[in-house]
Amino acid sequence: MSYLERGNKMDEGVRLELTLDGLDCANCGAKIEKKVNGIENVKHAFLNFASKTLTIEVSDKENTSDILYKTKSIVSSIDPDVVVKEKDNKANRFEDESDDERDIKEKVISICLSAVLLLAAMFLKLSLPAEIILYTISYLLVGGRVLLKSAKNILKGRIFDENFLMSIATIGAFSIKEFAEGVSVMLFYNIGMLLQNLAVDNSRRSIKSLMDIRPDYANQYINGKTVKVSPTEVKIGDLIVIKPGEKVPLDGNIIEGNSMVDTSALTGESVPRELVPGDDILSGFINENGLLKVKVTKEYGESTAAKILYMVQNAGANKAKTESFITRFAMYYTPAVVISAALLTVIPAIIYRGSNFSAYLYRSLVFLVVSCPCALVISIPLSFFGGIGGASKKGILIKGGNYLEALEKVDTMVFDKTGTLTKGVFKVTQINEHGQISRDEMLEYAATCENYSSHPIAASILNAYGREVDTSSIESYQELPGFGVKSRIKGREVIVGNEKLMRSEGIEFKDDGCLGTIVHIAIDGRYEGNIVISDEIKDDSYHAIQKIKDAGVKKAVMLTGDSIEVANAIGGKLGIDEVYGGLLPNEKVEKLETIKQNISDGSVVFVGDGINDAPVLARA
Template sequence: METRGLIREKFILEGLNCANCATKIEKRVSELDEVKQSKMNFTMKTLDVEVDGDLEEVAVKIAKLVDEIEPGVKARIKEKSSKFEKELILEGLGCADCAAKMEREIKQLEGVDQASINFVAQKLKIKVHHSSYLESTLTAVKRIIQEIEPGVIVREELSESSHGYSSTDNSNLKSEFVRLGVGIVFFIAALVLKLNFWGELALYGIAYLTIGGKVLLKSAKNISKGQIFDENFLMSVATIGAFAIKEFPEGVAVMLFYEVGELFQDIAVNRSRRSIKSLMDIRPDYANLKIDGELKKVDPNQVKVGDIIVVKPGEKVPLDGEVIGGESMVDTSALTGESVPRKVKTGKEILSGFINKDGLLTIEVSSDFRQSTVNKILELVENAASEKAPTENFITKFARYYTPIVVFSALALAVVPPLVIPTATFSQWLYRALVFLVVSCPCALVVSIPLGFFGGIGAASKHGVLVKGGNYLEALNSAKTVVMDKTGTLTEGTFKVTDIMSAEGFTKKELLELAAQAESNSNHPIALSILEAYEGEVGVAQLDSYQEIAGCGLKVVIAGKEVLAGNYKLMEREGITYLSPKQVGTVVHIATDGKYAGYILIADRIKIDAKEAIKGLKRLGIEQVIMLTGDNLQVAKSVADELGVDDYRAELLPQDKVTELEKLLKNKEEKDKLLFVGDGINDAPVLARADIGVAMGGLGSDAAIEAADVVLMKDKPSNLIDAINIAKFTRKVVWQNIIFALGIKGIVLLMGALGLANMWFAVFADVGVALLAVLNAMRITRIEN
């Protein structure tokens, strides 16, 4: 094998839950000839490897090895996942039932790991085992799509101007209206003119073929491919049957009503698509790139890290960066839903998607467009539809069996009664069977249900809540237990020194200086608050050693002098007698060369909306709210009492939080869901283990977006109430549509069997109900802040 030099790559191990297996995987991968080093991060489910050789070949070996050790776990390269996946635009996709068929067939292709069609966004996302499968898979995918719905244009990426909509949409609508208009003219002529049988048949026939020719052609093509049970087949059989029993006007009228209904349904679906996508219309169109002192308007994708861009008043910030010139108020509502503008100035971070309100800002770009906040959020929301809710999966499965059952029931209805009932006529029961056929199309459910969930995800993003999929949105309805981290979730996470108590032989200044020297190398909020209180220069030139003691604090040696800084556990561990403050707060005890120097009291403020958030969760039916914290028992009790949480656990290490969560998961009902709300970085293991992980203040945080299922971008606990309310409203609308559609169809099926409903009723139960269900689903996108 030809050596290509060391390549460093990160693998994502999807579905990895066994820590012991993770250790085995790390060891076995490191033993591969081409692998020089492998490091496992079980918490983040990642494997970092150094490869000397062909990366693709090694990737296949690693994937196989991982599956052997823990079957079902998928190993994929994180940075180069685009080599193993592809996103396609399905321009002109108008049939939700067809989309479900496409997805089902594509999933069965050799080499395909995952396939998901987002009917609302008209996108297909495919993942394959290996890049070698990609070309053959794409060829097969295009064939399947054309077979199921001819005319759908398959493209690999959106043009810059289209934003997902076909430029031919308006002309297609016009041509449809013209075609139906011509058919209506012949239909009216047949009704008005008094002609003989053959004259009537000719006019009705022309009207029928003009209006329904497209349906007949689709039906014939599908039958030739073995795809029988769809709406085209049902309408064709029903209307041809009407002609067979000489009900010419009804056959034409039913086809006309069906086509008009389908046309208005398409218009409603497209409007809904635009409505949902407008909720996420935060993509910047251009960037003002500064080159040799001049500004050039370029595509954001062309800007590189380190480039200088200028954002004028009223423009969107196109990329993440640091403000190096200017001062302005920025509107952050597109990302966070927050209506109050935020001030930015030189030295401050600024994120893509913000809108500059007044000043001129000069920004040094810190990440390319692909890694920018706005692009991550767009990808997250658009890809959320691939994670389907259980209700969506049920409806898709239900539709597969519902239509054939109704078709065979219709066949029995046409044949059996004339054979067993002496007075029954074949034409009479054939007509009733045709009514059955028209009613059986499941479009109302297949279209409106995914539309509802995608609308809910879009509405949540407008409120500053990112939900990773319909499954998580639906799961929020079953939440009964909410476990919350304290620091940074219920409290601000910004610590401040509130008291300094020195022991005998030490001054407050000496005590603070010792603490500042000990904490000078730490980025922990408590350490930063001590350094801020000290205000002077910290002399650590003679730092001899630095040791962090997990769950206790620090032990450092400065100029030969040992300094301890930590909690009471550290003092007890070192056998030092200490003082206990009466005030509530985080206590940092200081000792030097075995002698107690005193303590520093640090307090963290409770967030303004935290108490109301707890009350709001209770009103929504949350049975218990539990707080977990690594802070001391006294501080935990004080915060818990003030907020009114049901229970709390204090002095926990990160692994202790996982243990406590496991206990809670074991004791809950299977149908109930447990939410964990944390900061998305330190709490990654608990976020991953909970039924639903919710990250606080995740705006711009890779760790939060990767670890959590839901991200609250405003950094407010009360946003969780918004998320649950949107989830409940989405479920309400979805079930309204399910009950309404099945209820109307059931009634009309019964009436049809009894001879009390004609085809007009049947067509209403099909396209009429579908149209109303789509319009109802659109209500979700209009949820107000």
């Protein structure tokens, strides 16, 4: 049985995750979700249409087999073409989407061929039988699937759906010899559905990019040897080894080794963090330069990386009020349209006896086409196409008209810091001299001293120096993990490192109150100054914040994984109204929820980049 048992920090109970392969109808998905929620012992079920994932919270583990059987029956009754598959939770992978890509290619080909035949029938001077043949072939190329689905649904007693509406409207058009109209309606319907599928596929690819933080393996330490295993096989209390360059697979506590780790995937913090024995380490971090032995404190399903992936994949569970209303409205709308169309034909014919019955039939068919929810599905994205196209010319990608519409009543705009308001690349931003040598000389000594180091901070100093280091001047070199570097250069003792190194060497240093990573430099036991390495504010960030406020946004808020001191400094320079620092991705989601609750009228926009912002972006 493919189910997930999650602890208290994620929703309690058993979670059954299924992939609905072949689901391409959002309305059908809504019906499936509603019926599955009605199954006994199902606490809650929700469908993520973008990832084709149906997640079911089960109150009792023993009922999972029965619920799975009933769910498959429900799906089969609503859409026989959908195949229910149990999701591979151990690997936590998305299903191979080659079938979807092939299906899209087939639809594109059929639409193009149908359009060519339609144009040929309309503009070539052909005999009536030849025209009818071309129209029929053109119609079947794009309408064959719709007719087949409609027939299957009728046999199962489900009449009122979009397939039925499209079928009777277009067949009716053929019956009154309006062949071009019948084919055109079906053709444009298929174009609309194709555009919808492409948009959904883009969403799936966006979610799949999150897999970059998912570790593929863990090096489990057993009896003095390391064995490569799946992260799901490692238990709490087991030991794992994390080599330089590897992703951290599980949350744990470092018991041996020290290293600099890249935390940007989770926290957005641009400067690598130094970890030593006793420190906690989170899955999703990248170990940069040291060998670490870690005692696992959480199983994979409870790990930080797994929670981030889970939150994003299931963000669809938090539905907007408008979305819920449309789902309910569609259940009553389609039957009402069909009944109204029938009355539009029958009542005038009864009242005005002897009148032209075909005229009323034609009007009712027009009413069906215009009122069809599928026509609305086509018209809504097209109405926003102009705005989206205009934005794309300015380098702005808007993934859908709903996002454009939501910008109408923005009350608060929430920003991530790293990579959004700042450049997201740590570099030398300041050199403070406190001795007898110049800034250029200080940078040269620091670059020469750090030349053989693999530390990210060393790379920043060497990049700032920008010239080739004279390695012949280096007489000795000693790297001190967690402290810095000692070198003998041209007969002088050079020490480059953090304040702990300065204290251990008995060298008095100065704190200039700078924000960022401070690298102190001493030569022959005398303090010469420090180099500040930090993130840079983007040139246009301040102007952008002011323009946003001028446009009517009442409040600008910043959320970041960086320290509160750094956050306050950046926020002050940019005119941010509220600043929150030291936040993990799940804490950003919680903070966003709090901000939303405090707003009575208007919407909240979150602006961010990178995997660390994915859960809060999805929730927004």
